[in-house]
Amino acid sequence: MKKLLFSVFFTLLLSALVFAGGQQEEGSKEAVKKKIIIDGGGGIVQFNSTKSMEKTDANPYPYNELETLCTEWEAIHPEYEVEILDQSYGGGSDKIIPLLAGRKAPDLLFTLTINAADLGGKGWFLPLDEYYDKPNPYIEGNKKWKDIFVPSWFDAMSFPDGHIYSVPLDHIPIGIIYNKDIFEKAGISSLPESFGELMETQKKISDAGFIPYFPLYVWYDIFLEGSLFADLLPQIDVLRPDGWSDAEEIVRAYKKGIWEVDGVRNREYFRMLKEKTKYYPEGWQSFDAFGNFLQGKVAMMEGVGIHLRMTRDDQQREFNFGYMPYPLVTKEDSPFGGKGIVRGSAGYSSTWFLTNSAKEKGTVDGAIDLMMFLTEPSNNARLVNTLEAMMPASLDAEVSPLFEPLVDKAVEDMNNDFCDWHVFNSWGYLGSEYYEFFLQLVQKYELSQITIDEALAQLAEQTEYTVEEMIQKNNWDTSAW
Amino acid sequence: MLKNYKRYGQYYLLLLPAFILLIIFSYYPSFSGLIYAFTNWDAATASWVGLDNFKKILNDRILKESVSNMLILIGAGLVIGNVPQIFLAELLFNLKNRRLSERYRFLFTLTSLVPMVVIMLIWTQLVLNPSPEGLMNSILLKLGGDAKGWFGDPQMALFSMILVGFPWVGGINFLIYLAGLQGIPESVLDASKIDGCGTMRRILFIDFPLIRSQLKFFIIMGIIMGIQGFGFQLLITDGGPGTSTMVPGMWMYKNAFKYVKFGYASSIGLVMFVSILIVTLLNLKFIKSTEEEVG
Structure with a gap:
């Protein structure tokens, strides 16, 4: 009996091997294409x-x-x-x-x-x-x-080694979707056009008993950083002058003291990041923003194309909605503001x-x-x-009518000589470890777990480590800086 | 030896495939991890860096925070994974009506059929939803309290994780404790009755010592799972908000698969392995099972 079991087991094993080999051979005969x-x-x-x-x-x-x-x-x-x-x-x-x-x-x-x-x-x-x-x-x-392709967005796809490895298929329509009915109830007649107006609008909506504003991602944080650092571009964008700061240029800016992690400008950035969250609801980190927006409880929500489409198509929606570009950071909002960033698209995605x-x-x-x-x-x-x-990546491709107002806004901003979305995003281009560290740190700061001094001290430590690692990993010739 | 081989050779051969698979999928990755812990392996190349990864561990702020979170979760896990289960097992063990006892046992075990992911989602999306309409927040507001941020509040995120599954009764732990109680010889229980031993005294001086094997097993497993585990973080919190729910396992995973620092992740894994080994040895040394105590 035992010998029989033993023989059956090995016969099965052998058959499986022979069958697998046969399959492969048969497949290879057919593999003409x-x-x-x-x-x-x-x-x-x-x-x-x-x-x-x-x-x-x-x-x-x-x-x-x-x-x-x-x-x-x-x-x-x-x-x-x-x-x-x-x-x-x-x-x-x-x-x-x-x-x-x-x-x-x-x-x-x-x-x-x-x-x-x-x-x-x-x-x-x-x-x-x-x-x-x-x-x-x-x-x-x-x-x-x-x-x-759009030259600056195309360049922003380059890796730290300077080469391009990918092909873009689309770019991201982006802005703020808002509930017109809540705006009316709160007595708001005009859309906010600056950071200060955005905060005033949030206050009015909050006073009217609604959740005023909600992000789905850190889009506006990127926009804010670009707005506050854009005027440094001539000093940063020097290795490959193309209208945005790549990884090597950001690291060089850090080494040369142009980008100071614990400097006044970055402190201002952190202050505004926190101010933006002033009217956010309790537990906003795990809040179902989009669900609540569709239920008519949130007045403004940062959204990309898919949210605009879903808002339009939602059968349960009982409010009118509109779409607005991000409010700019003006000189009145911050001494580092005043430089416009192109709205309407956040650049290539897929x-x-x-x-x-x-x-x-x-x-x-x-x-x-x-x-x-x-x-x-x-x-x-x-x-x-x-x-x-989404919107097609090719410049001459037609855009869906749903996103045409966004394209118009992007074109208008470009004509006004606004800077590109990627003009300066320190934490977006220094690797995923730095990226996650930054987001965790900002969350802690925004939720008052740490002070701004602690946040900037921790960020400075991580930046020093990341910068050295980036130089070593990419073999950048620092003498050419 | 040769005689033994001739006699049992076929059995060794039948074991061989399983053993080969174990070597390939269990032993080889573990042992290669030991070596990679001393390199800067990035999934493509690896250079020897000596003890650099371990020096980095000593200065890793997030790892330190994650260890502290892990200790809280292990402590809470040991309490909620055992105390309610033992309590429930005792209640059922003392229930005189056998048919009712069996029905209750069935009902309490039934809860373990709900997949853990479903439980996590129910608790995060419904029970501890931070909006005023969340179940717990609705209750708090009705009682005149304030709505809480739960998983979105760094001060409450760990506590919210611990709350998941409340009242933490039922499941496998409960069944094993109940089986342990049912395994106590009738003669011992009869003797205690004759000696006039009350229920509480019996639980403390007879039941507990005689289910010590089960308790030891669950303590060791609870610690091991607590050090290794990061399923909740991976599925729900991502270690946040900030790093408020980060644990070493999640930090190791992030270093490996998000930051492509497999060498450093291996060194975190090695430290976790050594920690588990030490804690298990200490457990084995200081917590005696029933058999060891008797023997």
Whole structure:
């Protein structure tokens, strides 16, 4: 009996091995086409096809535009086959590091540039600089592929080593969604245009018994930092003068004492960060802001395109809503204010990286061609606008009517010579450890766990450590500074 | 030896696949982690940095805060994971009506079928929701108190975590304590009755000493799980607000998978491993199980 069990076990094991080997061999005989695998993820919404194209309550936004475009591209390039994952990995480094380290990532992988900066320099992503200097064959008369993107936003995708590793597909519509009915009840007739007016508006709404304002992310914190540091740009943006401060330039500014962590300007930034939270409700860190906004309890909510779409489409909504750009920081608000920042868009969001898997499989050229096809303005508009959550990355692509007022505002601000959204964001470009440290620290300060002196002292310590680490990790030549 | 192998060789061979899988998936990662703790491994390359990671641990402010949070959570976890369970097990053990006792046992065990993630979400989204409509805040407001920020308030976030699952009765711990009580020989209980021992004296001097094995098991496991655990933080709080719910496990995870500092994360893991080992050895030395006490 025992011998019989033993024989059965090993026969099964052997059969499994032989079967697995046979499968592989059979598969390899069929592998005539080169397969490009796409993760399909995005910064705010995914491009993966929905399970069904039937619009229902459970599936309110059926989508398969990426799949359709890939099928069209396959028809032009029969030597390739494109596979889009059913579900994106979401760009989280905990998911993608094992894939990249094991060379099993999709050929085109989504992750946010802010997450990816720590993953650079390991050979996991392929630099795309040379491809961006070539013409996009799908756009008539195009000389360089990179010409179809907003130059400063495009530059802001560069890694600390100076190379560009990703292709942008969309950019983020951003601003403040507000409840018109609450504004009326609170006797507010004009929208706030400056930080001071925003605070006055919050007070009036709070006095009327409503929650005045709520953030969903730290968008306005980025906007505030840019507003307060923008006038230092001529001193900071010197290594690669392009209208924004990259990681090396920020580190150089720190080393040269231009950006002082415990200086007066940063102290002002922290003061305004806390002042902004003055009328926030108890426990705001775990508050369901959007849910409460839709229920008509919150007057203003920072939101991106998807929130605007969801507010518009919400069947339960019983109020009228509007959309306004971020109030500027004026000289009256702060001695460091007065420099405008472009509103309406927060720059590129869904960035797809070409991975080491593509290099190993020999699909690099195909994947690049596919990305050129997807960023061709009319294709880019189809890819992005169907979702009504983002705006296409290509400059000439049409924008969804829902976001047109935002684009108009961005263009108006650009014409007024306002600075770019990325003009100075110290904690956004010094790696994810510094990024999280900053956010934790600001939370502690805003919730009065620590004083401003303690906050700035801790930040100074972390900055010193991060700066040295960045210099060492990126082999920056400090003598050239 | 050879004779033994000939006789039992097939069994060793049958064990081999499981053993190989254990080596690949359990032993190899653990032992490689020991080595990586002395490097600056970033998932692609690793250089030897000696004791640098451990020096950094000594100056790591967030790690220190997380250890203090962990100790509070372990202390609270040991109390709420054992006291209500023993209390409930005693109540049911002393219930004379056997049929009723079985029904209660069923009802109390039923709660353990609800997935922990669901319990976490119910508590964060409904019970301890910071809005005035949150269940607990509604009660507080009705009673004339103020609404609390719960998980959004750094002063209350840890306490809110401890509150999750209140009144903390039922589940596996309760069943094991009840089984321990039911395992006490009838003769011992009869003897105590004849000697005129009251319920409280019996609980203190007979029941407790005789369920010490279970208690020891839950104390050791509670400490180990408390040092290792970070599920709640990963799913709900992310260690915040600020670092108010950060624990070493979460900090290790963040260093590895968010900051790509696998070497430093390995060194935190090594320190956690050594801590668990020391605490377990101390437990084994100072808390005697029933069998050890008798034997």
